[in-house]
Amino acid sequence: ILINPTGHPTKWRVVDWCVELNNLFTKVKNGGKGSNRSVKQIIMESPLVQVYRNLQVSVQQNFGHTHLATNHTPPDMKKTFAKVQERLALNSPHEIIPGRKSHYQVEDLGDKG
Numbered sequence: 031i032l033i034n035p036t037g038h039p040t041k042w043r044v045v046d047w048c049v050e051l052n053n054l055f056t057k058v059k060n061g062g063k064g065s066n067r068s069v070k071q072i073i074m075e076s077p078l079v080q081v082y083r084n085l086q087v088s089v090q091q092n093f094g095h096t097h098l099a100t101n102h103t104p105p106d107m108k109k110t111f112a113k114v115q116e117r118l119a120l121n122s123p124h125e126i127i128p129g130r131k132s133h134y135q136v137e138d139l140g141d142k143g
Contacts, residue, residue, distance in 0.1 A: 055079045 032042040056076045118124070 052079055055083060 031045045033045055033048060034042050035048055056072060056079050059082075
């Protein structure tokens, strides 16, 4: 079963992912510290986890702290691909160049069956 907790297109998640995220917030972020960290306290506060999360998002948005949110932007691979292209152009590993040496030798096991 898929659900879309954010309401944004292509941001579907399996229910298990949402349950595990809820467990994380329940136990780790809102689990309390010291004498407040008990099973009784966690069970008492667990219905409030979504309220705490909504408050956190509201404060982050109202104070312009959206960079502190747990939702990251999609990866931008332009620099990575440009660097890979640069290295491929420099070293030409896909071209056969007579006399070029390798640090490693891979045995041809095709004739051994």
